[in-house]
């Protein structure tokens with residue numbers, strides 16, 4: 631049986647923390663954020679289109695994207711986020727779809743960490759979907775701390791995604807990441823028992 635399992639959630643709810651644990655347990659992980667970084671490496675089609683759209687101000691001296699600066703621009707203005715999405719989502723989709731389709735039917739699960747899984751409609755390609763949930767106050771606090779954002783900037787980033795409560799309704803399994811890492815591990819063990 632084929633097991634291509636999507637892992638999603640909201641920004642900073644703990645998707646990468648979960649996939650890191652799964653990777654340590656020997657599972658294969660494909661990370662859409664990693665693909666998103668590959669398609670904007672200097673001189674690639676994605677990089678060129680972003681420079682054409684946003685100008686060279688979004689580049690570092692070495693030609694790489696200045697990601698925190700581009701993040702400030704797009705998460706501050708839905709119009710710019712829309713433009714970035716129009717450039718990057720087709721490039722990400724092509725690679726991600728290929729990788730999902732390659733999962734063999736030997737029953738060994740492959741986990742796909744996809745932040746915009748529902749926004750970009752990847753659900754039809756996946757066999758099961760896990761959502762990593764954190765309460766709004768926990769999510770806000772973790773995002774502010776990790777990215778050194780003001781309250782307003784963190785709220786804006788959360789608002790740029792579909793609401794977590796909406797996503798929760800569509801998931802096959804919800805991992806509650808409101809506790810400590812020990813509690814998270816227990817949730818992951820339960821998920822593995824149920825889904826695999």
Ligand SMILES: CC(C)(COP(=O)(O)OP(=O)(O)OC[C@H]1O[C@@H](n2cnc3c(N)ncnc32)[C@H](O)[C@@H]1O)[C@@H](O)C(=O)NCCC(=O)NCCS
Nearest residue numbers: 640641662663666697698700701715718744745746790791
């Ligand atoms: C704006 C960018 C340059 C900021 O880079 P930065 O290194 O600071 O953040 P990073 O890439 O690690 O993303 C962090 C988180 O932001 C959220 N996020 C990223 N892109 C988006 C987006 N287009 N819309 C809403 N939320 C997003 C996700 O929860 C993601 O996990 C970067 O996020 C980006 O290129 N985004 C577009 C690519 C994308 O859509 N990635 C998600 C693939 S499903």
Ligand SMILES: Nc1ncnc2c1ncn2[C@@H]1O[C@H](COP(=O)(O)OP(=O)(O)OP(=O)(O)O)[C@@H](O)[C@H]1O
Nearest residue numbers: 640641642643644645646647772776809810811814
């Ligand atoms: N159970 C936990 N206890 C304490 N801190 C946690 C826990 N889970 C995650 N964190 C911290 O919260 C922050 C966000 O977690 P993580 O980076 O895994 O989220 P994410 O959903 O992958 O974020 P993004 O959408 O931005 O990629 C990180 O700094 C992480 O170390």
